[in-house]
Amino acid sequence: MRPFWNREGPRRSRLVALLLLVLLAGPHTASAAETPRIATVDWTIAETLLALGVTPVGVAQTDAYREWVGAPPLPDEVVDIGLRAQPNRELLAQLDPDRILLSPMFSTLAPSLERIAPTSTVALYTPGSKLWTQLKHATREIAAFANREARAEELLTSLETHIAELKQNLDARDVAQKPLLVVQFINSRHVRVFGEHSLYNAVMKRLGLDNAWRGTTNYWGFSTVGLKALAQYENARLVIVKPMPVGVEQDLETSVLWQHVPAVRSNDVLTLPPVWSFGGAPSAMRFAEHLSQALIDATTTPPSREAPDA
Incomplete structure (x- = not known):
């Protein structure tokens, strides 16, 4: 069994794949x-x-x-x-x-x-x-x-339309049950947690999802904190955005700080593929898609509360 922080949604969205094909290979290329x-x-x-x-x-x-x-x-x-x-x-x-x-x-x-x-x-x-x-x-x-002015308008319209469709789907499935803590690992003891002014937060707002992080953020919308800071969020679901630095996953297996994070104790951790946290419209679309699918997958197949295999 894979470690719980490696759980990813098993299904890729054919809609986004098709959308990217249209945008990248459509008939409007100059x-x-x-x-x-x-x-x-x-x-x-x-x-x-x-x-x-x-x-x-x-x-x-x-x-x-x-x-x-x-x-x-x-x-x-x-x-x-x-x-x-x-x-x-x-x-x-x-x-x-x-x-x-x-x-x-x-x-x-x-x-x-x-x-x-x-x-x-x-x-x-x-x-x-x-x-x-x-x-x-x-x-x-x-x-x-x-x-590529015309293509830009197509891209932005597709972004807004697709996020609205994802929100409608999430609302229909009632998956927004918990606020989310969205993080990227710096090392096995520190993470970037994303809040106000971040791309991730902007997408979450448009999906109707609540960001659990209310702390201050920097110019790029994140705060660097130790794992201990995550322990106070008793009712939040943890979302990890890859990539993971080399060796971090192995270190977390035996990390006492990590095991004290409430979402880890309850095995309520989602992991997303890499999405550029400081990105533009393409990253916004990818984050919306991956996060929505992970939430739907977690609702459809709730995580086991048993301790994961090592």
Whole structure:
């Protein structure tokens, strides 16, 4: 029997798979002549370009993108341009991009990258802005650079429609019985817990789900806490978003702190595949789908209250 924190919904949504196929391979793809060559160090921009039907010529840390973001998948021909904070400028110059896109986190790179190609910054997380509104604005801004304005409207409309359908399905099944604590592991003793200002929280609100975390959050919508901080949430269901750092699962098997978390004691833990926590519209759609399916699966097949096999 797999450890309880590895339980994932056994069914993939064919609807989302079909939706992504439509978005990525639909009839509205611009010709190659109309598609600028874009490179980016930012994964949110990369996933948005791919969802808009544009393959970036270069993306930073492609292996890590595949681990942390997952989808839309990076085609093999996308060149790894090095570290996000220190891209390989010589390689970037060889790729001859028409434009380089950055997020504010990497905006200090702009002066040097401007020598290679016109460089622009697209923001998703900005102080004082509403994340969902900014998500739409960022999607449209990226689409304008890529000549995909019409595709951006299709993507945003599909996002809103699909989340509304998922909410209706959850409401009909009455699965929103407990508030959720959504976390990602940093190591075997610390997690990021997501609350106000996070992408996960914004999606949960639209699904009609209650976020148990009421504590403060940072610029990106999370707080870093020890496992002990989770022990006070007696009636919350724990949701873990992968990937798990190497060795953490094994350490949790014998962790006293972990065993004292109420959701762990009651075996009420759900695990989701990787979804980029700082992502845009594609990540929002994936998180909504994976979370909804996990909740439905848990309701359909309640977890055993017996201790899991080691």
